[in-house]
Amino acid sequence: MEFFKYTRTFNFMGKSKAAMVFSILIVLASYALLLTKGLNYGVDFAGGTVVQVKYDTTAPIDEMRDSLKTNEIFSGASISEFGSPDEVVIRMKTSTGNVTTDIGDLTREALKGTGNYEIRRVDIVGPTVGAELKEKGIMSLVLAVIGILIYVAFRFEWRFAVASIVALVHDVSIALGAITLVGLDVNLDVLAALLTILGYSLNDTIIVFDRIREGITKNRGIDLGETINESVTRTLARTTLTSLTTFFVVFTLFMFGGEIIHAFAFTLLVGVVVGTYSSVFVASPILLWFGFDVKNYHVKLAAKAQKNIEKQRIREQFESGVM
Structure with a gap:
C-alpha cells in the first residue's frame, strides 16, 4: 500500500x-x-530487594513507613506507588544474606495493622550478582x-x-x-x-x-x-x-x-x-x-565484475577439458 x-x-x-x-x-x-x-x-544492577504490595484500597504509604521503621532490615527503604494508588513497591538497597530469612514474611509482620493487602512479588539481587x-x-x-x-x-x-x-x-x-x-x-x-x-x-x-x-x-x-x-x-x-x-x-x-x-x-x-x-x-x-568516492567505487565494481568473468571463463574451460 x-x-x-x-x-x-x-x-x-x-x-x-x-x-x-x-x-x-x-x-x-x-x-x-x-x-x-x-x-x-535498579535492583538488577545495583543489588537490593524489591517487595511489591497490593492493598484493597488506597495504600497508606505514611503508615507503612512508620510500620517498617520497627524492623532495622527496612532501614533506608523507599516506598512509592506502582502504577495505581492501591499498589506500592518497597525498595531496599541492601539484601539479606540469610537464606533462612523470608523477606516476604518480615514484610507481612511489619505491615500488620495497615490494612488488607497481599505480597505480589519479592525480588532479591545480591551486590555481587x-x-x-x-x-x-x-x-x-x-x-x-x-x-x-x-x-x-x-x-x-x-x-x-x-x-x-x-x-x-x-x-x-x-x-x-x-x-x-x-x-x-x-x-x-x-x-x-x-x-x-x-x-x-x-x-x-x-x-x-x-x-x-x-x-x-x-x-x-x-x-x-x-x-x-x-x-x-x-x-x-x-x-x-x-x-x-x-x-x-x-x-x-x-x-x-x-x-x-x-x-x-x-x-x-x-x-x-x-x-x-x-x-x-x-x-x-x-x-x-x-x-x-563514487568514481573509485565504480572502479572497484568493474574490477570485481571482471574478476567474476575471468573465474567463469576458467570454470567453463575446466568443465570442457580445455585448460
Missing part, C-alpha cells in the same frame, strides 16, 4: 548541517545529564556494536560501517539521556530496550544504505549528495509507515502496559523516534562528509 507518491526529490542533505548541529547539542546534553545526575541503577549483570550488560552492548561494524563493513564499505556506528551511538546516547532526565531505574528491561533500539535503528539505516548503493550503481554521473537525497526520498514512505506503526504499538504498551514495562516502553519510544531521525539526518550525511 503506497500512501506517499514519489513525485519529487527532497533536499535532505541541504538540511544536514543544521540537523547535525541539533544532534550534537542533544547528545552533549545527554552526556551532561549522565555526568551530573547519573543513571539510577548485580555488578556481574551490569558488567555483562555493558559487554553485550559493546559486542553488539562491534558485530554491527563488521557486518556493515563486509556488506557495504568501511565508510558505511562508520556512519552506521555513529548513528547507533547517537541513538543510544540520547536514549540514555532521556532515561536519566525522567529518572527511570536502569534494569535488565532497559538493557533489552537499548539492544532493541540498536537492531531497529540498524535495520532502518541498512535499508537507506541499500537504496544509496543502488543509486550509486545505476547513476554514475550524478553527484553523491543528489543520489542520497533521491535514495532517502524513495524510502520515505516505507520509513514513515514502519516508524508510525511501531511507535503506536510501543505507545500503547507505554500507556496501558502497566508499571512493570514502563521503563522498557519509554526507552523504545525514544529509540523509535531517534532511530528514524538518525537514519536520514545522521548516517547519510556522515557518508557524504567522509568523502565517499
Whole structure:
C-alpha cells in the first residue's frame, strides 16, 4: 500500500548541517545529564530487594513507613506507588544474606495493622550478582556494536560501517539521556530496550544504505549528495509507515502496559523516534562528509565484475577439458 507518491526529490542533505548541529547539542546534553545526575541503577544492577504490595484500597504509604521503621532490615527503604494508588513497591538497597530469612514474611509482620493487602512479588539481587549483570550488560552492548561494524563493513564499505556506528551511538546516547532526565531505574528491561533500539535503528539505516548503493550503481554521473537525497526520498514512505506503526504499538504498551514495562516502553519510544531521525539526518550525511568516492567505487565494481568473468571463463574451460 503506497500512501506517499514519489513525485519529487527532497533536499535532505541541504538540511544536514543544521540537523547535525541539533544532534550534537542533544547528545552533549545527554552526556551532561549522565555526568551530573547519573543513571539510577535498579535492583538488577545495583543489588537490593524489591517487595511489591497490593492493598484493597488506597495504600497508606505514611503508615507503612512508620510500620517498617520497627524492623532495622527496612532501614533506608523507599516506598512509592506502582502504577495505581492501591499498589506500592518497597525498595531496599541492601539484601539479606540469610537464606533462612523470608523477606516476604518480615514484610507481612511489619505491615500488620495497615490494612488488607497481599505480597505480589519479592525480588532479591545480591551486590555481587548485580555488578556481574551490569558488567555483562555493558559487554553485550559493546559486542553488539562491534558485530554491527563488521557486518556493515563486509556488506557495504568501511565508510558505511562508520556512519552506521555513529548513528547507533547517537541513538543510544540520547536514549540514555532521556532515561536519566525522567529518572527511570536502569534494569535488565532497559538493557533489552537499548539492544532493541540498536537492531531497529540498524535495520532502518541498512535499508537507506541499500537504496544509496543502488543509486550509486545505476547513476554514475550524478553527484553523491543528489543520489542520497533521491535514495532517502524513495524510502520515505516505507520509513514513515514502519516508524508510525511501531511507535503506536510501543505507545500503547507505554500507556496501558502497566508499571512493570514502563521503563522498557519509554526507552523504545525514544529509540523509535531517534532511530528514524538518525537514519536520514545522521548516517547519510556522515557518508557524504567522509568523502565517499563514487568514481573509485565504480572502479572497484568493474574490477570485481571482471574478476567474476575471468573465474567463469576458467570454470567453463575446466568443465570442457580445455585448460
